[in-house]
Amino acid sequence: MGVGWPRNDVSQAVLKRKTFQKGKVMRDPVSKSHLWKKPCWEKYFRVKTPGEAVQILEELQGESRVIAGGTDLLARMRQEGFGVKALVDITCIPGLGEIRSEDGLIRLGAVATPKDLSQSSVLREKAFCLAQAASQIGTPQIRNLGTLGGNLCNASPAADLAPPLLIFEAKAKIAGGKGEREVPLDSFFTGPGQTVLNPSEILKEIIIPELRLDASATFLKLGRRKAADLALVSVAVLLAMDRKERTCQLIRIGLGSVAPTPIRAKQAEAFLIGRRLDDRSIQEAAQSAMRESQPISDVRASSQYRREMVGVMVERAIRKCLEQLEGKDV
Amino acid sequence: MKRILKLHVNGEDFEILTEIHKTLLEVLREDLGLTGTKRGCDLGTCGACTVLIDGKPHLSCLTLTADVQGKKITTIEGLAQDGQLHPLQKAFAEKGAIQCGFCTPGMILTAKALLDEDPHPSEEKVKKAISGNLCRCTGYVKIVDAILSVTDKSSES
Ligand SMILES: Cc1cc2nc3c(=O)[nH]c(=O)nc-3n(C[C@H](O)[C@H](O)[C@H](O)COP(=O)(O)OP(=O)(O)OC[C@H]3O[C@@H](n4cnc5c(N)ncnc54)[C@H](O)[C@@H]3O)c2cc1C
Numbered sequence: 001m002g003v004g005w006p007r008n009d010v011s012q013a014v015l016k017r018k019t020f021q022k023g024k025v026m027r028d029p030v031s032k033s034h035l036w037k038k039p040c041w042e043k044y045f046r047v048k049t050p051g052e053a054v055q056i057l058e059e060l061q062g063e064s065r066v067i068a069g070g071t072d073l074l075a076r077m078r079q080e081g082f083g084v085k086a087l088v089d090i091t092c093i094p095g096l097g098e099i100r101s102e103d104g105l106i107r108l109g110a111v112a113t114p115k116d117l118s119q120s121s122v123l124r125e126k127a128f129c130l131a132q133a134a135s136q137i138g139t140p141q142i143r144n145l146g147t148l149g150g151n152l153c154n155a156s157p158a159a160d161l162a163p164p165l166l167i168f169e170a171k172a173k174i175a176g177g178k179g180e181r182e183v184p185l186d187s188f189f190t191g192p193g194q195t196v197l198n199p200s201e202i203l204k205e206i207i208i209p210e211l212r213l214d215a216s217a218t219f220l221k222l223g224r225r226k227a228a229d230l231a232l233v234s235v236a237v238l239l240a241m242d243r244k245e246r247t248c249q250l251i252r253i254g255l256g257s258v259a260p261t262p263i264r265a266k267q268a269e270a271f272l273i274g275r276r277l278d279d280r281s282i283q284e285a286a287q288s289a290m291r292e293s294q295p296i297s298d299v300r301a302s303s304q305y306r307r308e309m310v311g312v313m314v315e316r317a318i319r320k321c322l323e324q325l326e327g328k329d330v
Numbered sequence: 331m332k333r334i335l336k337l338h339v340n341g342e343d344f345e346i347l348t349e350i351h352k353t354l355l356e357v358l359r360e361d362l363g364l365t366g367t368k369r370g371c372d373l374g375t376c377g378a379c380t381v382l383i384d385g386k387p388h389l390s391c392l393t394l395t396a397d398v399q400g401k402k403i404t405t406i407e408g409l410a411q412d413g414q415l416h417p418l419q420k421a422f423a424e425k426g427a428i429q430c431g432f433c434t435p436g437m438i439l440t441a442k443a444l445l446d447e448d449p450h451p452s453e454e455k456v457k458k459a460i461s462g463n464l465c466r467c468t469g470y471v472k473i474v475d476a477i478l479s480v481t482d483k484s485s486e487s
Pocket of ligand 1: 065066069072073142146147149150153154159201203228229230231
């Protein structure tokens with residue numbers, strides 16, 4: 001030990017700490033981080049059931065907030081300098097991080113981490129593209145700490161787990177004061193940072209319905225570098241086809257980072273369904289997806305570039321699904 | 331509001347009277363005086379504040395102290411045993427994998443977690459493992475060399 005504080009001795013540890021700190025507050029002259037407001041709260045509840053969480057959120061309406069991994073919340077509190085009276089930590093609720101396959105459904109607990117998702121044998125077998133998306137979130141450390149629920153409830157347009165879950169037509173199971181409700185993920189997001197959750201509700205679980213065995217799915221993320229970067233554009237595609245005719249039987253296209261919320265490119269889907277999958281139809285679908293996207297310009301990319309890349313990535317993702325289908329024995 | 335928090339750091343138990351909203355990074359540095367853990371971006375991006383929690387690399391700047399009670403926390407100060415540097419620490423020094431040294435504690439702890447899980451990782455795996463630890467001096471080559479050199483040694487013995 002560099003500093004040998006006595007074991008189990010509060011008074012001494014605290015005493016020493018005071019002498020240690022006195023007059024020694026050093027600030028980094030370059031970083032502005034010391035100007036950020038310290039996140040502050042008075043109460044921290046580690047709840048053991050969803051019901052308990054909901055009860056506290058209802059009692060402290062407007063003054064409390066759910067915290068899961070905290071990778072979004074703490075960083076935002078620090079940058080924007082807002083505080084709340086109480087935080088409700090849901091990561092200790094037993095079973096809330098489970099990933100199970102049950103009666104054909106896949107159930108994902110809200111506090112499963114991206115690492116859990118990327119390593120899950122259930123997902124690797126049945127919904128590989130979600131595991132792929134999880135393995136590309138942030139950095140190894142962020143993947144150990146963040147959660148599925150946080151990724152979705154934070155409602156960033158760039159949330160990497162959203163496009164794959166959109167194409168699987170997943171449902172969000174929400175617990176609130178009046179019981180539970182299920183909302184299709186398609187209508188879960190209402191704007192940047194906004195969802196259908198009211199302040200005393202929590203997201204409990206994501207349910208993926210039974211998937212067609214003969215369909216293929218792909219997730220592609222375009223970032224500026226391989227690690228620690230949000231998507232400039234992300235695309236998830238689910239495809240099934242009639243093998244003899246090569247016509248498209250099922251197509252779902254999910255897009256991230258190119259609209260106020262993660263979206264489905266429904267016009268592109270409608271265009272392709274029933275059509276023969278060839279260069280021309282795939283390119284036209286990709287162009288339709290470009291028209292449906294409404295990207296913004298920011299420090300990371302211009303809206304023109306993002307839109308252009310929607311076309312490129314949708315085309316690439318459909319072709320990748322096709323390749324996988326052609327390699328698949330049915 | 332102050333609370334007594336119980337922490338298990340580098341094999342020792344501590345009880346600390348501190349603000350409950352403090353991050354693990356703040357408690358390690360300010361309350362325990364373990365300044366080997368660095369504050370870089372304070373936003374979870376740079377990895378300088380990486381510590382091991384139950385053996386896995388975690389960002390102490392985004393970890394609330396109240397949350398890690400009862401868990402095993404390892405900081406860079408906990409690696410040397412009986413006055414002997416950990417093989418990774420030695421390798422970093424010998425291979426010149428340190429320049430300013432700010433990323434080093436986090437880098438070494440991340441590498442330790444990797445080697446504990448997989449004693450013989452490929453170069454690619456090493457690169458992926460440290461992808462959340464930013465270094466602005468060395469260009470990573472010597473860091474990767476240093477980590478790989480430790481895996482060579484253990485395979486010889
Ligand atoms: C360096 C860095 C890199 C990142 N890279 C990526 C990336 O590549 N891709 C990506 O998609 N994201 C990325 N993120 C964002 C973030 O890590 C993920 O979105 C993560 O999954 C959020 O989960 P969390 O548990 O940490 O959320 P928290 O911060 O705990 O919560 C986020 C929000 O959701 C609410 N909330 C959380 N869980 C629930 C619930 N069950 N019910 C109701 N409300 C809830 C909280 O109140 C809060 O408002 C990155 C973040 C950092 C710091």
